[in-house]
Amino acid sequence: MSVEETPKSSNFIRDIIDADLASGKHSEIVTRFPPEPNGYLHVGHAKSICLNFGLARDYNGRCHLRFDDTNPTKEEQEYIDAIKEDVKWLGFDWGKHEYYASNYFEQLFDWAILLINEGKAYVDDQTADEIRSNRGTLTEPGKNSPCRNRSVEENLDLFMRMKNGEFKNGERVLRAKIDMTAPNMNMRDPVLYRILHAEHPRTGAKWCIYPMYDFTHGQSDAIEHISHSICTLEFQDHRPLYDWFIENIPVPAKPHQYEFARLNLTYTVMSKRKLLRLVQEKKVSGWNDPRMPTISGMRRRGYPASALREFCDRIGVAKANSTVEFALLENCVRDELNRNALRFMAVLRPLKLVITNYPADHVEVFDADNNPEDPTAGTRKVAFTRELYIESEDFMENPPKKYFRLSPGAEVRLKHAYYVTCRNVVKDAAGNVSEIHCEYDPESRGGASPDGRRVKGTLHWVSASLGRKAEIRIYNHLFNQENPDKVEEGEDFIDRISPDSLEVLSDSVVEPALADAALGAPLQFLRMGYFCKDPDSTGDNLVFNRTVSLKDGWAKVQKNQPD
Numbered sequence: 001m002s003v004e005e006t007p008k009s010s011n012f013i014r015d016i017i018d019a020d021l022a023s024g025k026h027s028e029i030v031t032r033f034p035p036e037p038n039g040y041l042h043v044g045h046a047k048s049i050c051l052n053f054g055l056a057r058d059y060n061g062r063c064h065l066r067f068d069d070t071n072p073t074k075e076e077q078e079y080i081d082a083i084k085e086d087v088k089w090l091g092f093d094w095g096k097h098e099y100y101a102s103n104y105f106e107q108l109f110d111w112a113i114l115l116i117n118e119g120k121a122y123v124d125d126q127t128a129d130e131i132r133s134n135r136g137t138l139t140e141p142g143k144n145s146p147c148r149n150r151s152v153e154e155n156l157d158l159f160m161r162m163k164n165g166e167f168k169n170g171e172r173v174l175r176a177k178i179d180m181t182a183p184n185m186n187m188r189d190p191v192l193y194r195i196l197h198a199e200h201p202r203t204g205a206k207w208c209i210y211p212m213y214d215f216t217h218g219q220s221d222a223i224e225h226i227s228h229s230i231c232t233l234e235f236q237d238h239r240p241l242y243d244w245f246i247e248n249i250p251v252p253a254k255p256h257q258y259e260f261a262r263l264n265l266t267y268t269v270m271s272k273r274k275l276l277r278l279v280q281e282k283k284v285s286g287w288n289d290p291r292m293p294t295i296s297g298m299r300r301r302g303y304p305a306s307a308l309r310e311f312c313d314r315i316g317v318a319k320a321n322s323t324v325e326f327a328l329l330e331n332c333v334r335d336e337l338n339r340n341a342l343r344f345m346a347v348l349r350p351l352k353l354v355i356t357n358y359p360a361d362h363v364e365v366f367d368a369d370n371n372p373e374d375p376t377a378g379t380r381k382v383a384f385t386r387e388l389y390i391e392s393e394d395f396m397e398n399p400p401k402k403y404f405r406l407s408p409g410a411e412v413r414l415k416h417a418y419y420v421t422c423r424n425v426v427k428d429a430a431g432n433v434s435e436i437h438c439e440y441d442p443e444s445r446g447g448a449s450p451d452g453r454r455v456k457g458t459l460h461w462v463s464a465s466l467g468r469k470a471e472i473r474i475y476n477h478l479f480n481q482e483n484p485d486k487v488e489e490g491e492d493f494i495d496r497i498s499p500d501s502l503e504v505l506s507d508s509v510v511e512p513a514l515a516d517a518a519l520g521a522p523l524q525f526l527r528m529g530y531f532c533k534d535p536d537s538t539g540d541n542l543v544f545n546r547t548v549s550l551k552d553g554w555a556k557v558q559k560n561q562p563d
Contacts, residue, residue: 011317029061038074039272040287050312053092065094072200086295123158142180222251232262267477291478302532302547307336341522346510350389387464404456412457419444467509470542474503
């Protein structure tokens, strides 16, 4: 099952499983993760993946990866490949248990014939609008279709003609005959099959009728002998229908559906339909844009898989919907990266610093810790020269009180190197500071104080002559409101996109060693945040994404919580 971890904290689903094993109801735990291949997976799916695969792992069972490929007009092989990559990246493996709903099309068709023969299904000629109109409301019962009392023979004939392609899309459907007055609207003669003249990626042109999700879902679980069918809370009202099919069809097993609360995250939309719009309307660069809540986007941004698993464990499994602070996710990422990210120096917004009393052609090498949190990470060499770059925000000509960085006459420590004192400021024709001239104390080599004096400011730096130019992409929330789904009439969630969600810094300078960093490897740029090299990096063109800032937003959220 992969990802060897100790069992996680208890939840109501684990309590159910414990009771089922103790009573002998089940001797083996079999779960499944059943995505529709009509888009990329997002962090909400990560919660379901961790739950289903995690349960199978912890109870020595198995978890199936089953693609619900019942709508060929929206499904693509690209999505199937991306889903498999995401599940594996999260640390889980389905082994030989890869399935497709399309594997069961013949069996589902036979069961539809059985329902017709037993008078429990009929072909309806009404249009989709008519069916919707006659379905009723939450307070009013539905109306029986004029086709509801067709004979078994007529229904069989029409259904076979539907299968043989004699009718156009939407011209007829097959419906279950249950109860048009049922309080649960899902039980009001739901559609089982619709006509779709579309070629399927796996079955080709064999079928022009395709089963609906509700008819496919439970029967697929039964065929695969799923012990616990776990889905999100919006399917709770579908459970009576799930059970009706299980009871009225001779399935080989009788699984039970359990629902848990889906993941809602601040500053994020989770609807695949909305995420698809963002991609199609080019509001983002693609499904793997680092601002997207997709697993592939988070991977590209530099989120570790272990941090996503930890996040899913922290939020837990509950029965009531709630919204989780995005800061909690960032905190999980930050905790993981603090332990594992190698440290480097990078200057995002460079300002030149010239050490006037340092030899012009001299290059000095200092040892620098790769990760003070991990003594086994070792050290690296950093080259020091007369001309350096520091952050432009690390200098102020007229600083306020308690400003401990560089200013005229002030002394600071250059990380790993020397104490320097600002002696002069050079400005361009527009009056902007273009260079800072400093003097260094040769006795302070390695950043040590030669006479016991102390400085409060320590700055990072990069050699001007040996540093590598890089593009830095600073990612912020894609939306500027906590709940971008909450819009007034006439508004669109697209209008909530933040103009500050991406800042591109094209003149940054980084340590030369960063040219050899592996794609996606966790990095900390001292004082600036956590980063990773982006796949757009090619040759001398270095591109780094900011994964998360050093600031702990979750700590601030917790601090503001009432006691």
